[in-house]
Every structure is written in structure tokens, then in C-alpha cells.
Amino acid sequence: MKKILGNIALILGTILISFTFILTIIYNTLISTDWHERVYTSRVPVILYFIYLIVLLILIIGYPILKKINTKILLTFVLSLFILAGLYLVFNADTYLRPADQMSVWNSVKNINSGNYIDFKRGQYLDFHPLQLGLVTFERLMAAFSENITFMYFLNLLFNIGSIILLWLISNIVYKNVVVQNLTAIISVLFAPLLFNTLFVYGNVYGLTFLLGAVYTQLLSLNKKGKKRIIYSICTVILAGMAYLVKPNFEIGIVAIAIVYFLAIFREKRYIILVFGTLLVIPTVNVTLEKIYSYEVNKNISLNGGVPKITYLVMGLNETSDGRIGWYSGYNDQSFLNNDYNAYKTEKVAKKDLRKRIDYLKKHKTYTRKIFVKKVISTWTDSTYQSIWNGPLPTWGGKINTDIMRIIYIKDGESKLYKFIRYGSVVIVWTIFLFSIICTLLYLMGKMNIDENYLLYAVIFFIGGFLFHTIWETKAQYMYQYTASLIPVASVGLCKVMDFIWNRIKGLRSK
Known part of the structure; x- marks a missing residue:
């Protein structure tokens, strides 16, 4: 039964990853660097296909070298860069946070730490978005050390380094092979969002590191016995809770972890405890936050209050005046405002709007297919995953302090350096998707023996993210964690292809 359920998930995941890969081969998306966050989609330049073939050829030629390099030395070298x-x-980045969620959260942090609870009042930020209280809490702890934004950038850098190390550690469990570990280190360092999100003071960065930590300890808990298993299991639950605390969207990853534990029940029934233990972190974090802030603010705080979640679903299914599908349009916040900050009234209106939209989509099936494809394209084909857009852009009020920063953060990616990063990132994304597909297919065909637990996690996590943002509010910046989690899987697939080619070459030489 475990094998059947696991294979069903892997087959579905392979289909979705393949679909996404095909879209990235054809299209590339650029997000405007102005207030409007416009989506510009164009065809991938033909020359990039030839460049990619050359890159693959260089990798294949370098296979013997990758086999000889000590993986710890290589990791140290690429991490140093x-x-x-x-x-x-x-x-060198300006310490300016754009007037959106990251600035609103940071202002709330400073206000609360100084004893000012204005953000909880009617119509204020935390009245709109009480689910941000987890991130506020985490950043309050960090702000106790320093309220300097440069310090927060540095903290992000440390977390991104942590994510790279965790991916490398995970790859050693997934498939113990020096080439796999070396490829994981190289691809992780070259994956643009892990660098440029250093300037994104928001929960995505912290959450990914905590989630990867939870997955790493889960793998250890599934491969160890006795006290070590218990310790690693506890760490998994704690780290999963931290990931959810700083970014509730990471509940998709928590569910993926729980599913992996569930499939392990067919091996040992005791894992049922960890299935429920992992899932319970979500309500536990919510209830804890509600009690803490209800006591501190001296008023009832509910994380279920504020802007109703259904408004994000309505927003995710609608098209804006500039042709974006499912991207932020302000519908959620405006609807809450129009209904006098009343969650019940807002939800009632949103349900009516949702019914109207679904009825329209049912009646216009050709249009529906087109807009969902367009939405997926705009979501998944930005090779930088908005990581440069997330920084302190000058069009948002930030200042550019050096020539290099000016070249990178120029308006709408017009510089040659920006284009190099953008299209270089396409090559990395192609590598991750293509060889993840190959790895999964080889496993399904019984051609490869790897740690199936991580393969299942990474694929299920991708499925969850793909399906969720296909109907929910979307942005390219929300997707990078799903792609990053595939890096160890892709490294195994690439290693196997390189090994196959070199074995064939040796076979021909021996004849």
C-alpha cells in the first residue's frame, strides 16, 4: 500500500513538474520594478537553448573532476563566494523597506517592542492581518538585538547559508555520492533567490531554513533508532512549528512532512504519533499566539479574525485590469475596508463574488483554460522568483549606493548584468526541473535506489505549492521554496545521467 500511494504521488508530481518545465523552456517572465508589479512574459531567446547544451556538455566533461573533489572543500569554497x-x-543595500507587508510587519515590531499597540486597533495592519503575528513575534526577538535593517539583512544571509548547508546535508542522505553532494552545493549557491532574498526582510527566508531543518531531522528520525529517533522527531516538530510561525504558507510543507510520516506507518505503526504531532503544531502555534497577545494587548486577539481567507481565493481566480491572473489586486484589503472591518460581512460578500466567478468560469471553459495557463506561466517562469524585485528598488523609494547595485537594480531589468542574472537563472531552473523529472522517473522504473522519504517529501511539497497557488493568490516570489527543495533530487538525476554517459564512453573505448 505504501508503494502504491507513494508512486501515485510521484507520478502526479512528475506530471506537474514536467508541465512547469515545459513552460519555463518556452516562456520567461519579468516583473516590473514599479508600484504596479506588472507581468511581462516573453519567449525564451533561442540562443539560450544552445548555451544550455554547452553548459551540460561542460558538466559532463567535468564529471571525473567532480568525483575527485572533496565535497567539504567544494562546499566551503562555493559558500565563501x-x-x-x-x-x-x-x-551596500539601502536600509529602506518598501511600503508593503515587510515594512508594515517591521513597523509593528518596533511599535509593540516600545509598548505601542496601535497596530491592533480597528483598521490597522494587525487588525487586517493577525496571521502575521507569528512573523512579528520572531522579528521582535531579533529586534531585541538590533533594529538596524542592515542587521536584518545579515540575519537573512545567515539563514540562506543555513538553507544551502541543509540542502547539502540532505543530499548526503538522499544518495550518498560525492558527485551528488558537489552538484547540490554548486546548484544551491547559483540558485538566485537564495542570494538576492538576502534583502527581503520577510518570513519566506526564515521559514525555508526552518522547514529544511525539519525535513533533515525527519530523515534522521526515519533512519535512526532508540533515543536518537526520539530526539530527531522532537526537533522535526519544533522546527516545523517555527516554519509555520514565521510564514503560515509553510503549512504545505508541514503537511508534506506529515504525509511522509504517514507512509512510514506501513513500516512501523508508531509513526502515527508523529503524523498527529506534526499536524498539531499548526493549531498549537495559533492558540499560543492568541493567548500571548490577548494577554499583552489586554483584548481578545483571534488569528481567524481580520481579512477572511476566502478573499484570497476570489483574488486568485480573477483577472486584473492590466491582465494579471490571480496576482495581488487589493481585493482582500479593500473588501474588508468596504465592509467596515467586519470579517463576517466581508466573508459573506466574498462568497457571493466567488460563486459569480465560478459560474462565469464554468460557462466560459476556453477562457478558463487560457487564464489558468497564463496564471501558471506568470507564477513559475520568472527565473529569479522576484528575488531582485523583493529588494529595496529605487522606484519604491530606495537609494542605490554603488555602481554594481545600480546595474542590478535598474528599472525593469534593462541592464546587461540583470539580463545575465535573469537568463543565467533560467539555466539553473531548467537543470533543477529536468533532472528532478529524470530522477523521479528512474526511481519509478526501479532503476535507482535512493532515500525515497526525501523524494516523496520534495515532490509532495511541489504538488501542494503548485495546486494551492493555482487557485489562491499568486506571486513568483512564493514559488522559490518549492523549486529549491528539488535541488538534491535534481543533483541525483544529473549525477545518474553523467554516470551513464561516462560508462557508455568507457564501454566504447574498451571495444
Whole structure:
């Protein structure tokens, strides 16, 4: 039964990853760097296909070298380069947070830490979005050390380094092979969002590191016995709770972890405890936050209050005046405002709007197919996953302090350096998707023996993210964690292809 259920998930995941890969081969999306967050989609330049073939050829030629390089030395070397680039961003970026969620959360942090609870009042930020209280809590702890934004950038850099190390550690469990570990280190460092999100003071960065930590300890708990298993299991639950605390969207990853534990029940029934233990972190975090802030603010705080979730679903199914499908349009906040900050009234209106929209989509099936494809394209084909857009852009009020920063953060990605990063990132994304597909297919065909637990997690996590944002509010920046989690899987697939080619070459030489 475990094998059947696991294979069903892997087959579905392979289909969705393949669909996404095909879209990235054809299209590339650029997000405007102005207030309007416009989506510009164009065809991938033909020359990039030839460049990619050359890159693959270089990798294949370099296979014997990758086999000989000590993986710890290579990790140290590429991380050193990553750290240097990250420190350049940290100390040269303007300490300006754009007037959106990251600024609103940070202002709430400073207000609450100074004893000012204005953000909880009617019509204020935390009245609109009480689910941000987890991130507010985490950043309050960080702000106790320093309220300097440069410090927060540096903290992000540390978390991104942590994510790279965790991906490398995970790859050692997934498939113990020096080439796989070396490829994981190289691809992770070259994956643009892990560098450029250093300047994104928001929960995505912290959440991914905590989630990868939870997955790593889960793998250890599934491969160890006795006290170590218990310790690693507890760590998994705690780290999963931290991921959810800073970014509720990571509940998709928590569910994926729970599913992996559920499939392990067919091996040992005791894992049922961890299925429920993992899932219970979500209500536990919610209830804890409600009690803490209800006591601190001296008023009833409910995380179910504020803007109703259904408004995000309505927004996710609608088209804006500039042709964006499912991207932020302000419908959620405006609807809450129009209904006098009343969640019940807002939800009632949103349900009517949702019914109207679904009826329209049912009657216009051709249009429906087109807009969902368009939505997926705009969501998944930005090879940088908005990571540069997330930074302190000058069009949002930020200042550019160096020539290099000016070239990278120029308006609408017009510079040659921006284009190099953008299209270089396409090559990395193609590699992740293509070889994840190959790895999964080889496993399904019984051609490869790897740790199936991580393969299942990464694929299920991708399925969850793909399906969720297909109907929910979407943005390219929400997707990078799903792609990043596939890196160890892709490294195994690429290693197997390289190994196959070299074995064929050796076979021909021996004849």
C-alpha cells in the first residue's frame, strides 16, 4: 500500500513538474520594478537553448573532476563566494523597506517592542492581518538585538547559508555520492533567490531554513533508532512549528512532512504519533499566539479574525485590469475596508463574488483554460522568483549606493548584468526541473535506489505549492521554496545521467 500511494504521488508530481518545465523552456517572465508589479512574459531567446547544451556538455566533461573533489572543500569554497556576494548586498543595500507587508510587519515590531499597540486597533495592519503575528513575534526577538535593517539583512544571509548547508546535508542522505553532494552545493549557491532574498526582510527566508531543518531531522528520525529517533522527531516538530510561525504558507510543507510520516506507518505503526504531532503544531502555534497577545494587548486577539481567507481565493481566480491572473489586486484589503472591518460581512460578500466567478468560469471553459495557463506561466517562469524585485528598488523609494547595485537594480531589468542574472537563472531552473523529472522517473522504473522519504517529501511539497497557488493568490516570489527543495533530487538525476554517459564512453573505448 505504501508503494502504491507513494508512486501515485510521484507520478502526479512528475506530471506537474514536467508541465512547469515545459513552460519555463518556452516562456520567461519579468516583473516590473514599479508600484504596479506588472507581468511581462516573453519567449525564451533561442540562443539560450544552445548555451544550455554547452553548459551540460561542460558538466559532463567535468564529471571525473567532480568525483575527485572533496565535497567539504567544494562546499566551503562555493559558500565563501556566496558569503562574499551576500555581504556585498548586505552592506551596500539601502536600509529602506518598501511600503508593503515587510515594512508594515517591521513597523509593528518596533511599535509593540516600545509598548505601542496601535497596530491592533480597528483598521490597522494587525487588525487586517493577525496571521502575521507569528512573523512579528520572531522579528521582535531579533529586534531585541538590533533594529538596524542592515542587521536584518545579515540575519537573512545567515539563514540562506543555513538553507544551502541543509540542502547539502540532505543530499548526503538522499544518495550518498560525492558527485551528488558537489552538484547540490554548486546548484544551491547559483540558485538566485537564495542570494538576492538576502534583502527581503520577510518570513519566506526564515521559514525555508526552518522547514529544511525539519525535513533533515525527519530523515534522521526515519533512519535512526532508540533515543536518537526520539530526539530527531522532537526537533522535526519544533522546527516545523517555527516554519509555520514565521510564514503560515509553510503549512504545505508541514503537511508534506506529515504525509511522509504517514507512509512510514506501513513500516512501523508508531509513526502515527508523529503524523498527529506534526499536524498539531499548526493549531498549537495559533492558540499560543492568541493567548500571548490577548494577554499583552489586554483584548481578545483571534488569528481567524481580520481579512477572511476566502478573499484570497476570489483574488486568485480573477483577472486584473492590466491582465494579471490571480496576482495581488487589493481585493482582500479593500473588501474588508468596504465592509467596515467586519470579517463576517466581508466573508459573506466574498462568497457571493466567488460563486459569480465560478459560474462565469464554468460557462466560459476556453477562457478558463487560457487564464489558468497564463496564471501558471506568470507564477513559475520568472527565473529569479522576484528575488531582485523583493529588494529595496529605487522606484519604491530606495537609494542605490554603488555602481554594481545600480546595474542590478535598474528599472525593469534593462541592464546587461540583470539580463545575465535573469537568463543565467533560467539555466539553473531548467537543470533543477529536468533532472528532478529524470530522477523521479528512474526511481519509478526501479532503476535507482535512493532515500525515497526525501523524494516523496520534495515532490509532495511541489504538488501542494503548485495546486494551492493555482487557485489562491499568486506571486513568483512564493514559488522559490518549492523549486529549491528539488535541488538534491535534481543533483541525483544529473549525477545518474553523467554516470551513464561516462560508462557508455568507457564501454566504447574498451571495444
